[in-house]
Amino acid sequence: MPCGIFVGIDNHGKTILFGMITTGRSESINAFIKRFVSSHISLTEFVKQVDIGVEEIIQGHVHLDLTDSLKPTSLKTKSPLEEQVFGVFTPFAFKKFQEELTRSTLYSIIHVEGDEFIVRYYKGEDKISHGVFWNGNTSMCSCKNFQFWGILCRHIVRxxxxxxxxxxxxxxxxxxxxCDALQATTSSGGPTI
Incomplete structure (x- = not known):
């Protein structure tokens, strides 16, 4: 029988299972979704299962946080942006940001018009450009990396x-x-994006 699996990733970049269900061979997608949604016997049973799942996730995160704290992670550029993100993000997310930060040095800003920037990377004969909007408070890039991953892209960092x-x-x-929700919400001071 076909099996439907709903997965995602947590803040450590680890795959987590949200739910799964088996389907009949001739079952339609709508019937599958309906069965997935109504597969829990009662709301009380569902809440108990969610509580158990949340407790397991919390225990897993405590273990990952401890494991990650023992892994050596170092600053590569010593920039204030890197230092700030290092103090807030999980090691997994920090490494993703660090990759974007390092790659930002490979780009040039070739055109500025008000709050619009054209950032270009020269690769052989190819000239790859991205449009970045930044008005001192809000930032957006044509690559949409932040919207997809939640990590600023190299173009915005540039x-x-x-x-x-x-x-x-x-x-x-x-x-x-x-790592800690309080750290992220208390950031203030100095010019920001």
């Missing part, structure tokens, strides 16, 4: 360096990737 911005607003440090 613009931040260009505009001498050395502090990231807490709105660009999603709780999903934070």
């Amino acid at each position: 613009v931040l360096f260009h505009k001498d911005c050395f502090k990231i607003s807490s709105s660009y440090l999603p709780l999903r990737w934070c």
Whole structure:
């Protein structure tokens, strides 16, 4: 029998299971969804299962946090942006940000018009460009990396360096990737994006 599995990733980049269900061979997608939603016997039973699942996730995160705290993670560029993110993100998310930060040095800003920036990477004969909007508070990029991953892209980071911005607003440090939710919400001071 076919099996439907719903998975995602946690703030450590680990795959987690949200739920699963088996289907009949000739079952339609609508019947499958209906059965998945109504597969729990009662609301009370569902709440008990969620409580058990949450407790297991919390225990798993405590273990991952302890394991991650023992792994050596180091700053590569010593930039204020890197230091800020290092103190807030989980090691998994920090490494993703660090990759974007390092790659941002490979880009040039070739055009600025008001709050619009064109950032270009030269690769052989190819010239790959991205449009970045930054008005001092809000930032968006045509690559949509932040919307997809929740981690600022190399193009936005390049613009931040260009505009001498050395502090990231807490709105660009999603709780999903934070070690401690309080750290992410108390960031303040200095020019921010």
